[in-house]
Amino acid sequence: MSGGDKLEFEIRPNSAPVSAADRAALLANPGFGRVFTDHMVTIRYAAGKGWYDARVEARAPIPMDPAAAVLHYAQEIFEGMKAYRTASGGVTMFRPYSNAVRFAASAQRMAMPTLPEQTFVDSLRRLIEVDRDWIPEGEDGSLYLRPFMFASEVFLGVRPANEYLYAVIASPVGAYFSGGVKPVTVWVSPDYTRAAPGGTGAAKCGGNYASSLVAQAEAIEHGCDQVVFLDAVERRFVDELGGMNLFFVYDDGTLVTPPLTGTILPGITRESVLTLAAAAGHRVAEHPISFADWQTDAASGRLREVFACGTAAVINPVGTVRSADGEFRVGGGEPGPVTMALRQQLVDIQRGKAADPQNWVYRVL
Numbered sequence: 001m002s003g004g005d006k007l008e009f010e011i012r013p014n015s016a017p018v019s020a021a022d023r024a025a026l027l028a029n030p031g032f033g034r035v036f037t038d039h040m041v042t043i044r045y046a047a048g049k050g051w052y053d054a055r056v057e058a059r060a061p062i063p064m065d066p067a068a069a070v071l072h073y074a075q076e077i078f079e080g081m082k083a084y085r086t087a088s089g090g091v092t093m094f095r096p097y098s099n100a101v102r103f104a105a106s107a108q109r110m111a112m113p114t115l116p117e118q119t120f121v122d123s124l125r126r127l128i129e130v131d132r133d134w135i136p137e138g139e140d141g142s143l144y145l146r147p148f149m150f151a152s153e154v155f156l157g158v159r160p161a162n163e164y165l166y167a168v169i170a171s172p173v174g175a176y177f178s179g180g181v182k183p184v185t186v187w188v189s190p191d192y193t194r195a196a197p198g199g200t201g202a203a204k205c206g207g208n209y210a211s212s213l214v215a216q217a218e219a220i221e222h223g224c225d226q227v228v229f230l231d232a233v234e235r236r237f238v239d240e241l242g243g244m245n246l247f248f249v250y251d252d253g254t255l256v257t258p259p260l261t262g263t264i265l266p267g268i269t270r271e272s273v274l275t276l277a278a279a280a281g282h283r284v285a286e287h288p289i290s291f292a293d294w295q296t297d298a299a300s301g302r303l304r305e306v307f308a309c310g311t312a313a314v315i316n317p318v319g320t321v322r323s324a325d326g327e328f329r330v331g332g333g334e335p336g337p338v339t340m341a342l343r344q345q346l347v348d349i350q351r352g353k354a355a356d357p358q359n360w361v362y363r364v365l
């Protein structure tokens, strides 16, 4: 695809879609990431040729050569976002162009070709159009979209691949919190770090998750829900969770989150929270927070609330912090008022129930 050409999607409808009755049964309790729609998007890339063969087709296994580069050197990136059914029967997404920009940034870091932002957003729209019946009804449900790209070239040499496959799959998801928002307990990993300066921490690549799994398993072994990573240089400052950014709320109403220095994933929820909190009159700051200060300020009561944020859970209070040295609570272990107000405001904007002064909501259908 050259310069300004628009890539056209060929629609090849699934000839054996799930029946309406079976789909309704699947949508009754979809959980997270277990149920998938009838279709997927695929777009191919070859060096010298560009992007080609954009399709919406039946979701199916992807044939892969055992020497496909991704299987050996992990050139892979992804995104995660949601489509919502509105009260008036439409379908919306939240800030999809921000995901498009981040996808391109991740691609650049992994020496992969960048997909034009408009093609990225179009790919989501075309899949949602075809699979719109898979978007759950009701307050809590949404259609989780997973765009991803990997090196498909059949070649074992170590260099950026010359061929890639971009794809989008979609998965209806139910309420993240069944039975209300529950504060999580987090484990501060003494052994593992997630990202070093100059590394891939700011790219949304599968490799970051591969390296975080053993730390997450350690968190579970210690009775925790999620792992907190400290910085790789001094093991002093808080980076983020395995897949969510962290915010700290102080007694004077200030919100602080660690700065984007390249070791943290630039969350779109994070950025939205910074904007919403500032608009609500909070002082907001991006600066490093040491684990020692976290502990001291929680004990003194200066630190009132901590929450994690990301697309899947939106905003999730952190109640208890456990480390090799023991444990402490933040805000008595209960969800705090600032956390819950920001959560409600963000959810209401995403669901079209509150004003959207930033024009974050993108109408798909």
Ligand SMILES: *Cc1c(COP(=O)(O)O)cnc(C)c1O
Pocket: 080, 204, 240, 241, 242, 243, 244, 245, 265, 266, 267, 268, 269, 270, 309, 310, 311, 312
């Ligand atoms: C995706 C992700 C987040 C959250 O990003 P959102 O855009 O808010 O969904 C945070 N941390 C990591 C490591 C992630 O992969």
